[in-house]
Amino acid sequence: MIRNYFKIAWRNLKKKKLYAFINIIGLFAGISFALLIVAFIWQEIQVNTNLKHAKSQYILTSKWKDPNMGVDFVTLGPLAENLKQQYPHLIANYYRWDGITSIISNGEKKFREGIQLGDESLLTMYGFNLMHGNNDNAFSAPFSVVITKEKAIKYFGTTDVVGETVTIQNFEGDHQDFKITGVLAETLENTITQITKQADNGFFIAKNSATYFNRANFQDWERSMFLSFIELQPGINARQLEAPLSRLIKNHTSEVVQDNLQIIPIKLTDYYLNRNNASLKQMLFTLSFVGLFIMLMAIINFINIAISHSSSRLKEIGIRKVLGGKRKQLMFQFLIESVVLVSISTLLACFSYPIFSGWFAEIIGKKLIGLSEFPAYFLIVPLGCIILISALVGFYPAFVLSSFKSIDAIKGKLKIGSEGVYLRKFLLGFQYVTALVVLIVALLVTQQLDRFLGKTLGYDKEFVVTAAVPRDWTSEGVHKMMTIRNELSKVPSVESVSLSYEIPNGNNGFQLNVYKAGENPDQSYATQGLVSDENYLSTYQIPLLAGTFLESGDTNPDAVVINETALYAYGFENANDAIGQQLYVVNESNALTIEGVVSDFHFESMQQSIKPQLFFNVNSTLYYRYFSFKLKPGNLNESLAQIQQKWKVLMPNSSFEYHFMDDTLATLYETEFQFKKAAYTASLLALIIALLGIFGLVSLSINKRVKEVGIRKVLGASLSRISFLFLKEFLVILGLSVIIACPLAYALMNNWLSNYAYRISIGLLPFVIGILSIASITVLLIIFQTLKAASTNPIKSLRTE
Known part of the structure; x- marks a missing residue:
């Protein structure tokens, strides 16, 4: 008996190839994405758990x-x-x-x-x-x-x-x-x-x-x-x-450390997920919810399409009932068909995992473990997936289709109660809301990243290349490196070269507690100490507000430069007033003289506010790590080849390993780039599955109103008028979805952006683009289907009974 159920299920799927293909693709997309997310989450929560003790x-x-x-x-x-x-x-x-x-x-x-x-x-x-x-x-x-x-x-x-x-x-x-x-x-x-x-x-x-x-x-x-x-x-x-x-x-x-430091032991198995303000844990939760919603959309899509194609099974249902078929047998038949579809989708998802895991690894920036690396008990996951999803996607269609009366089924009358129609409209609305939210989120994340990498950094990152240099932190070592710097600046494609301990990658060398001369040391401010030569500003093109930039480093080792934030933190009214004033470092006796003030720039991620900064001349501190090159516009490969050739002559025992500032910033904002890629991937999947849902509901609506379309056409209705009849039904659902999705997307992104000291203002453009994109695709899909139905010979439509 079971064997017959599977035979009939397979024959029905072969007969309805398009229907089967759409369902398999929808479920395959949802299961594949969910499988990748499960693998990633499992991999992340295992970090540190395999260490001894x-x-x-x-x-x-x-x-x-x-x-x-x-x-x-x-x-x-x-x-x-x-x-x-x-x-x-x-x-x-x-x-x-x-x-x-x-x-x-x-x-x-x-x-x-x-x-x-x-x-x-x-x-x-x-x-x-x-x-x-x-x-x-x-x-x-x-x-x-x-x-x-x-x-x-x-x-x-x-x-x-x-x-x-x-x-x-x-x-x-x-x-x-x-x-x-x-x-x-x-x-x-x-x-x-x-x-x-x-x-x-x-x-x-x-x-x-x-x-x-x-x-x-x-x-x-x-x-x-x-x-x-x-x-x-x-x-x-x-x-x-x-x-x-x-x-x-x-x-x-010291008292300074005692008053300000608290040591907190954190268990290694917890630390990995909770470091950096638990950003990884938040990402895992976000991916979990995205995966769940994508999976729910695929299930909803299956239900809608199954009911929409039920008219083709009505006579079969009627004959089965007349011949003594019981309702539970019919339900079991439809559930078996769901099992077959879900099994095919799940197996395809498992077989394609090695392919998609490589693509997903690019999104998350980390290689995923193979299926064979999971514990043996994970074998129950695909089986459980098949059983659970089959029950979820198969029960409702089986319940509805098996409930038709024998006489109506034999006549081919498709009567779906208003409750069922409202349910499917609600489910379609759920798909719309999900697709709109993830698309709007993706667009807003893109805007924030554009701000990170745009003109608001406070310096010019274009054509800037950095390379670590050998370190000899002595006066002779600094003098030698400055000589090398001057030689490298003679390379035709190089505009300027700077020697420094830090570059704008978030890795600050040291922290100082600094206060203004005449003030109480208790009123000091935590300040980032930065070490560079006099070319740092010209290389990164940071504006100088007043004074000079480290030009007196050789004659005055205590000369320093501050940024705008430090200017106002130390209590100066403007940049010119600060020139020549003195500062002290807590527990240090020598006075530092301000010789310049520079504009604020983002040394760290925009999650942090710009901090007070104090520039020291490399000639007096003797610490350095990097050369920064400002290249002239042109052939970058040729420029780098020229620098490498000169580098080998000047520093034969050191390799020229360079990084563009664009790549350095991409590393600094790695999590944001991952979020952006994940959001666009989820948007694409959600949109595909939502469109499949629209396809199913449009098909159902057309099947129910074939005779109405024929009559309207006979009475002279135009194709556009007939198309509008179906369009308005879906545009109402889309409109209601927009009302729900926009505030939800706004709340989600406002919460995400609150983690950044410098953030975009949430404007209307992403919402308009998201709504118009989904509305346009929806309209095109509905018009295509309705025009196909409306172009059918009305005589054929009127002979539906």
Whole structure:
């Protein structure tokens, strides 16, 4: 009996190929998108859970009264070690690391790489495995290094490289051979070796080599710059650390730190999802809801199309009932057809996952795991999906179609109660609302991104290229780098070159508490310290409001430049009044003299307000990291080739690895770009599924009014008049949907934009574009179908009974 149900279901689907194709495509789109989202969410919530003793491991985060005083994910260097030493009954282990970059070479291969300089407990504490080498002694000897599998292949072409050496340059320009003592096996994503996408380190060095890099400040209680992780003893919870943490800070730090810093341990399994104001968790929730609504739209679409094509099954239903067929048998037949359709759609979604996962990975900026990497119990997900969706999409059509009276069914009369019509109109309205909301959201996100990357940055990013340089933080090193700068500026395609410690990528070098001369130090302001040469303004084309920009760096090492925000924070009335005035850094005795004031520019993301900034001359501070090149308009590839050629001559031991400021900003706004791509993808899917729903409802309406169309045509009604009869029905639904969708989209985007200190004003244009786009497509689709029905010979239409 079951076999017959499946045979009949398959024959009916083959007979109605277009109907089957539309339903399969709609469900396939919804299931595929939902599957990708499930895979992404599963992948994200697994981060850090596979680490050894992950449930008892924490990261020590810093909460400053003034957020400008420090970064939340780093803390005081000695803190974790002292917790372990003084409270061994609470702390089982600890690990700290400091991130640096340097030139690493092997023969002719020279690249700037990320280095993780930390405690020797890295491998044993987290259970990381080595492909080659010994976990117990990998970090025992100074000048030893553990590298990842990828770096081994990059430098040696193979993974079995234990005993080989790589040469690493320090900040003074010296070179030292480091012996490879281990090759790290591929690790799952975690926040120990991959705190951010940009800090995905490939070289791991123990702190017994820290002095070579001039980073022997693991014991500095006044500098918050280390990532610190701890592992609690069994049975201990984070609350029990409050008193020890407060005691350590009180005993070892200055009053400024004591009054402003609170250490908060966060469980590693929670930290990944909740960092950066829980932006990832919000994104996962958003994607979950989007996936759910897309899935609901696909289900609604199936129901509408199934009912709209019910007229072709009426005589079959009538004959079955006359021959003794029971209603539950008819319902089961229609449910089996749903099972077949859903099964095909689900299998297609699973088979196409490898293809779509690559495309989805571009949207989210991260490779998705393969289906084979899910736990075995995930096999029940497709089966459960088939059963649940089949029940949802099949029950209502089966209930409606099996309820027709035998005599009406045999006569081919399609009588659907007003309740059913209203339900399907409501469902279509739901599809309209979803499609409108996601399209309007996508347009507003685009506007905000355009503001991020447009003319409101405060500097000109066009034709600006940055490259990290070798570091020799001595007077001789700075003098040499300035000479190289001058030589590079002679390249014909280069307009200007600047040497600086920071570029506008959000990574500030240091924070200072600064106050105006004559004021109380308690009235100081947290200020970003920036280090550059005198060419920084001309390279980035930042307006100078008054004075000069670091031109007296050689003659007056205490000369500084401030930005507009600092100008008003320190209490000056205007830029000219500030020139020549003095400032003090808290706990510093020498006075700083203001020689210039520059216009505000966005150093960080527009999520943050522009902070007070203080520029120091690189000649007096001796710290630098980057060259910034302002290129002349023209052939960029040729310009870069000229710079690279000159670079090799001037710095043969350093590689020219450059980044356009456009790419740097894209990294800074990575989450926003992901949101934009996801919104447009959801818009496209929602629009396709909504149009399929319109197709189904128009078909139902036309089937019910075939005779009416024939009569109107006989009485002289024009094709446009007949089309309008159907159009007004759907335009009313669209109009009601607009009334609901627009306030909803406004509320959602107003909430999202509230995270940004600098944001667009929500105008009418995105709403108008969204409404007109969906209305135009709807009108074209309805006109196409109604004109086809209206062009049918009226005699044929009048013979419907």
